[in-house]
Amino acid sequence: MLGDSISTGKCQKISPSPHTQELSFPSSAVFFILFLFLSELTGFIATEIVNELYVDDPDKESGGKIEVSLNVSLPNLHCDLVGLDIQDEMGRHEVGHIDNSMKIPLNQGDGCRFEGEFTINKVPGNFHVSTHSATAQPQSPDMTHNIHKLVFGEKLQVKKVQGAFNALGGANRLSSNPLASHDYILKIVPTVYEDLTGKHRFSYQYTVANKEYVAYSHTGRIIPAIWFRYDLSPITVKYTERRQPFYRFVTTICAIVGGTFTVAGIIDSCIFTASEAWKKIQIGKMS
Numbered sequence: 001m002l003g004d005s006i007s008t009g010k011c012q013k014i015s016p017s018p019h020t021q022e023l024s025f026p027s028s029a030v031f032f033i034l035f036l037f038l039s040e041l042t043g044f045i046a047t048e049i050v051n052e053l054y055v056d057d058p059d060k061e062s063g064g065k066i067e068v069s070l071n072v073s074l075p076n077l078h079c080d081l082v083g084l085d086i087q088d089e090m091g092r093h094e095v096g097h098i099d100n101s102m103k104i105p106l107n108q109g110d111g112c113r114f115e116g117e118f119t120i121n122k123v124p125g126n127f128h129v130s131t132h133s134a135t136a137q138p139q140s141p142d143m144t145h146n147i148h149k150l151v152f153g154e155k156l157q158v159k160k161v162q163g164a165f166n167a168l169g170g171a172n173r174l175s176s177n178p179l180a181s182h183d184y185i186l187k188i189v190p191t192v193y194e195d196l197t198g199k200h201r202f203s204y205q206y207t208v209a210n211k212e213y214v215a216y217s218h219t220g221r222i223i224p225a226i227w228f229r230y231d232l233s234p235i236t237v238k239y240t241e242r243r244q245p246f247y248r249f250v251t252t253i254c255a256i257v258g259g260t261f262t263v264a265g266i267i268d269s270c271i272f273t274a275s276e277a278w279k280k281i282q283i284g285k286m287s
Helices: 004-014 014-047 246-286
Strands: 049-053 066-074 085-090 099-108 111-121 125-130 146-153 181-194 200-213 226-232 235-242
Touching: 014 246, 066 125, 085 111, 111 125
Parallel strands: 181 226, 181 235
Antiparallel strands: 049 235, 066 111, 066 146, 085 125, 099 111, 125 226, 146 200, 181 200
16 A cells, blocks of 8 residues: 555656646747748748840830930040030931030039930930030040949839949049040840839840940041940840739748647647656656
């Protein structure tokens, strides 16, 4: 009888252990569910950018025009000599374009900063900064320059979109030959950005290659200029802003909650079974 009471007393001291584990484990499961929920919520709130390529003119309402914004400094050329000329394969030939442009004197009037906004046709052509429109041509025009901005269409300022929308921004040719012409060969790529509301923004990326040279003809040295020769790519790049559908978010949360409690139940059952087996082994040894 004394041995039985001792064994019973021992059982009562060992038995609370699995119950304690059974009560404490769900709290860790709740923290795990909360962690997964916050992770999924972050993914649901965040947006992703999906890009695709296709052949088409995305901005059909532009009337076949592309807006251009140019900002370039010529520190050794007087503003009276600086001009913008535009040519293309549709027969456009404009010398000394002045609409929506501004000339800012630099270096106490010895230099000039040209800022202009204009349109070009969607055909191969060029525009160039030169002294061609000046009433009197200088003997030795200095075409060293620094390009601050050359943007086609609307500039996209989206952090997740890495593109060459201002590929020539920061180009420095101040150490070049003052009498040299500069050719920038541009390949313009139409670009569309569609946000979550379905609004489209039209811009253009471009690649660039350049060369520097002093040109001569049978009459002597040709007046230097800064040429931007462009052509359009038939391929359009489209960026679409997307967010995870709400139904998928709810489904994932339900799967997380149900799966976590199912796994927690299995683990808890295994721990309880192992604890009971260990308890019986201990009781067997003591008896």
